[in-house]
Amino acid sequence: MSDNITVRGFVATEPKSSTTPGGVATASFRLGSTDRRYDRAKDAWVDGNTNWFTVQGYRQLAGNIGCSIKKGQRVIVMGRLKMRSWENDGRIYHVAEIAAESVGHDLMWGSANFIRTATNGPQDSPGQSGSASAIPDGSRDESHEDDQAGEGQSDDNDSDGSRTVFINDVSGEAEVLDEETGELKGAAA
Numbered sequence: 001m002s003d004n005i006t007v008r009g010f011v012a013t014e015p016k017s018s019t020t021p022g023g024v025a026t027a028s029f030r031l032g033s034t035d036r037r038y039d040r041a042k043d044a045w046v047d048g049n050t051n052w053f054t055v056q057g058y059r060q061l062a063g064n065i066g067c068s069i070k071k072g073q074r075v076i077v078m079g080r081l082k083m084r085s086w087e088n089d090g091r092i093y094h095v096a097e098i099a100a101e102s103v104g105h106d107l108m109w110g111s112a113n114f115i116r117t118a119t120n121g122p123q124d125s126p127g128q129s130g131s132a133s134a135i136p137d138g139s140r141d142e143s144h145e146d147d148q149a150g151e152g153q154s155d156d157n158d159s160d161g162s163r164t165v166f167i168n169d170v171s172g173e174a175e176v177l178d179e180e181t182g183e184l185k186g187a188a189a
Contacts (some may be wrong), residue, residue, distance in 0.1 A: 005081040008106055009033030011073050017066045027062035031055050031077060057100040065103055074106035
């Protein structure tokens with residue numbers, strides 16, 4: 001049985017990234033979700049009970065959590081709830097874990113600038129290196145066409161000839177990640 005859950009709360013710890021022995025990327029953080037209600041007698045909002053969760057993300061989600069989520073930010077997490085308990089020295093401990101499928105900033109508390117990674121879509125097969133690849137939302141990623149025109153520009157390419165490309169959702173332009181600084185270089189050429 002799988003219990004799906006959606007939780008709004010705050011990131012209580014800096015995300016920790018690691019890799020499983022099988023080579024799968026993981027990221028985890030603690031999430032606090034505090035109930036708030038308006039107390040008419042005090043004429044103010046008051047905090048209620050705080051529920052604590054350990055959020056665990058895998059693969060691409062883990063990498064995006066590591067780059068995007070910081071301690072103190074408000075987030076929304078959707079995933080599968082797992083309740084674990086164990087005994088140590090006569091005491092029983094319980095923990096609520098969420099195997100996250102989606103994590104995002106809670107826009108009720110601020111604004112965000114979303115940057116889609118081009119690697120989230122289907123990859124070109126070796127025989128299709130010049131064709132544009134499809135992005136899951138139906139748009140086209142034509143950054144691979146730029147790769148052929150820009151061959152020999154080793155400053156943007158990794159040792160295997162690939163590069164990390166992000167698609168700016170506002171302008172639709174491909175942007176290249178500077179591996180040294182971690183910043184976007186602007187429109188990919």
